[in-house]
Amino acid sequence: MSDALCPNCFQSSLTIRVIKDENMGFASKLKLCCRSSSCGYTKSKFSSPRIQKSNCSNVAFEINTKMVLYSHEIGKGFTSLQTFSSVLGISGISQRAFKDHDNKITDCEVESGEDMLYRTANAIRQAYAETDDDIREAIERGENPLIDISVSYDGTWQKRGFTSLYGVGVCIDLLTGLVVDFDIRSKYCHACHIQKAESMNATDLAVWKEQHDCCTNHHKSSKSMEQDSAVILWNRSVAKYNFRYVEMLSDGDSSAFKAVLESKPYADKAVTKLDCINHAHKRMGTALRKLAKESHLGGRGVGRLTEKKCDSLQNFYRGAIIDNIPDVSKMRNAVWAGLYHSMSTDTEHHHRQCPLGENSWCWYQQAISLGQDPDSHSNHKASTFLSLEVAHKQIPIYRRMSDESLLQRMAHGGTQNNNESLNAMIWTRCPKTSFMGLGRVKGSVARAVSIFNAGANELINVMNKMHIDVSYVTLNNLKKVNDKRIIQSDTTSQEDYRKRRKTVSLTRFEKVREELAKDGNVYGAGAH
Numbered sequence: 011m012s013d014a015l016c017p018n019c020f021q022s023s024l025t026i027r028v029i030k031d032e033n034m035g036f037a038s039k040l041k042l043c044c045r046s047s048s049c050g051y052t053k054s055k056f057s058s059p060r061i062q063k064s065n066c067s068n069v070a071f072e073i074n075t076k077m078v079l080y081s082h083e084i085g086k087g088f089t090s091l092q093t094f095s096s097v098l099g100i101s102g103i104s105q106r107a108f109k110d111h112d113n114k115i116t117d118c119e120v121e122s123g124e125d126m127l128y129r130t131a132n133a134i135r136q137a138y139a140e141t142d143d144d145i146r147e148a149i150e151r152g153e154n155p156l157i158d159i160s161v162s163y164d165g166t167w168q169k170r171g172f173t174s175l176y177g178v179g180v181c182i183d184l185l186t187g188l189v190v191d192f193d194i195r196s197k198y199c200h201a202c203h204i205q206k207a208e209s210m211n212a213t214d215l216a217v218w219k220e221q222h223d224c225c226t227n228h229h230k231s232s233k234s235m236e237q238d239s240a241v242i243l244w245n246r247s248v249a250k251y252n253f254r255y256v257e258m259l260s261d262g263d264s265s266a267f268k269a270v271l272e273s274k275p276y277a278d279k280a281v282t283k284l285d286c287i288n289h290a291h292k293r294m295g296t297a298l299r300k301l302a303k304e305s306h307l308g309g310r311g312v313g314r315l316t317e318k319k320c321d322s323l324q325n326f327y328r329g330a331i332i333d334n335i336p337d338v339s340k341m342r343n344a345v346w347a348g349l350y351h352s353m354s355t356d357t358e359h360h361h362r363q364c365p366l367g368e369n370s371w372c373w374y375q376q377a378i379s380l381g382q383d384p385d386s387h388s389n390h391k392a393s394t395f396l397s398l399e400v401a402h403k404q405i406p407i408y409r410r411m412s413d414e415s416l417l418q419r420m421a422h423g424g425t426q427n428n429n430e431s432l433n434a435m436i437w438t439r440c441p442k443t444s445f446m447g448l449g450r451v452k453g454s455v456a457r458a459v460s461i462f463n464a465g466a467n468e469l470i471n472v473m474n475k476m477h478i479d480v481s482y483v484t485l486n487n488l489k490k491v492n493d494k495r496i497i498q499s500d501t502t503s504q505e506d507y508r509k510r511r512k513t514v515s516l517t518r519f520e521k522v523r524e525e526l527a528k529d530g531n532v533y534g535a536g537a538h
Contacts, residue, residue: 016044018051029054035103036095037071062477070111072478074103078111079472082119082453085439087446116453118475122468123456130188130463131251134159137186156248160184160257160284160422163243163266164429165236168451169442174232176451178436179239179266180459181255182428189432189459191250193239196448197232199225225448240266244275259284259424285419286426287331290411295324297407305403313397315404317523322394323348323404327411336421338414345412347372352394353401356387432462466491 014024023045032039037058044051058073060066081091088108095102103111138157139146148155161181167174175198181190202224205215228235240258247253254276260267260283267283275281298320302308307315330344343363350360351372364372368379377384387395396404410416440446440454460468466488473480501507 016046016049016051019044019046019049021046021049023049024051030101033101034071035074035107036077036100037073038101074107075111075115075476075478077103078108079115079476079478082112082115082439082450082457083469085441085454087444087450113449115472115476116449118472119453119456122471122475123460125471126460126464126468127189127191130190131253134183134186134188134190134253137183141185154252156252156254158254158256158279159190160259161190161255162259162284162286162424162426162429163240163255164261164426164433165239165266166429166433166436167232167235167442168437168440168446172232174235176446176448177228177232177235177239178451178455179236179243180429180432181243182432184257184259184422184424187428188463190253190255191243191247192455192459193242194448194452194455195228195235195239196225196451197228198448200447202226237266237269241269241273241275244270244281245273247275254279255281257282257284259286259422259426261286261289261426283419284422284424285416286424287328287420288425288427290331290416290420291324291328294327294407294411295320297411298323298404301403301407307400307403313395313400315396315400319352319394319396321519323352331417331420332423335423338417338421341417341421342412342414345417346408349396349401349404349408352396353398354387359387432458435462465495 013022014026015022016024021044025043025045027041027043029039029041034056037056040055040057042051042053042055056071058071060069060071061075062069077091081087084090088105091108092102135145135149135157138159139149145155145157161183163179163181165177165179167178168176175196177195178192179195180192182188183190201222205218210218228238230238244255247255256276256279258267258270258281267281270281298315299317302315302317302320308317326348327345330348331341334340334344344365347363347365350362351364351374354360354374359374361372361374364370364375366375366379368376370376370379374384435458436455439458440451446454457468457472460471469488470480470485473484502511
């Protein structure tokens with residue numbers, strides 16, 4: 011750049027050059043020189059200030075810290091930052107410098123996450139105070155009352171296939187939908203791995219271990235991480251927040267609930283299990299498909315248990331639960347109504363348990379309520395009809411899935427959707443396809459939980475802890491992110507949107523099924 015105004019002689023004779031050999035990462039060294047022979051003005055300056063506007067040479071430049079923070083926010087590492095530099099044709103930071111920034115940022119992310127969890131605990135306490143006068147009065151007296159809360163619990167892993175080195179267990183309060191607490195399990199310590207590779211003698215290794223803060227806190231299988239985290243979270247809830255997690259909404263995929271019961275976290279107070287409707291819906295579909303395959307009930311022919319009918323019965327099961335919450339008796343009748351309806355014929359119709367009235371989903375009961383003669387069952391066989399033999403073989407499944415205790419555990423109407431949403435946020439920042447260290451996993455979980463509970467503005471707390479100036483542009487962009495999130499939440503929660511999304515999904519799924527049926531077996535392991 012040339013012909014800029016010189017601050018000394020005020021002539022348009024100032025040139026600005028980048029001294030590439032003296033760049034400090036993403037901070038460029040700029041040299042300002044006045045071309046006027048009578049002036050001789052010269053000055054050197056970096057394109058970025060150091061943190062806290064420091065003049066010390068050992069203080070990091072803001073731009074370098076921000077670039078590493080950016081890599082955290084998008085779930086990338088040093089290699090991606092190198093690629094970014096290469097594409098733009100600019101110098102970047104060294105791997106060692108990246109690691110230094112990475113460690114400092116992770117510490118700030120974890121600290122900010124802990125601060126946010128304690129703020130969340132206060133918010134949950136206030137929410138329960140609004141529903142319980144005793145709690146409200148105790149808080150008004152300045153006390154910290156013991157509060158019984160209901161939580162949904164789920165475990166998630168950093169790698170697919172249950173060989174993960176890291177696992178996370180998360181509790182979410184059902185009343186507020188906020189994350190109460192989380193625990194991270196680790197089977198790997200990089201420092202230990204390096205020491206083993208160096209083959210130290212037994213004496214030196216023993217001395218090193220005494221001084222070493224090991225990252226490994228789990229010595230069992232990866233599958234057991236979920237139950238171990240649950241035991242830890244339940245047993246520290248009183249000491250940490252003065253909460254008791256007396257109801258546990260879980261998916262039933264692990265022995266977490268059993269492990270919590272055996273640990274007796276609250277002595278005289280038992281923990282009750284709640285079931286997730288979505289996971290029960292999934293179990294119903296899995297059981298029907300397994301029956302169709304093992305008992306050879308699928309295939310072509312009238313009354314067979316086809317893939318499409320498995321979908322219909324599975325979805326009907328979910329609808330029977332949701333439409334009749336919290337009445338367990340009605341839920342049970344509605345579940346069985348689906349099977350009886352499907353096995354009905356003109357000579358043996360079983361529509362007694364189908365809902366009555368003009369708005370009934372049952373075409374037979376609709377006709378009766380309108381004073382019309384019901385249509386022949388043969389006109390409705392294609393979509394739902396099951397032969398007597400096929401229907402009878404499903405009875406054990408329906409007995410199990412309509413068990414009163416199971417339905418009672420779903421009478422709350424809750425799901426683990428919040429947990430699944432949080433899991434996706436965590437692994438977006440720490441991808442399952444890439445290996446990450448424990449520090450990065452901790453930072454990713456803390457940031458995901460912070461955003462989940464308090465929105466994008468939580469980034470400001472991280473930046474403040476790192477003493478990075480927060481600009482108006484940053485504040486404005488974070489506000490836009492939050493506004494967009496609220497709009498999307500309002501849109502997706504509307505009934506019309508949900509119906510439209512379901513219709514589109516079913517249409518797409520049906521198209522895929524037709525394409526597969528048309529193509530036949532064109533791909534399979536060792537099939538050709």
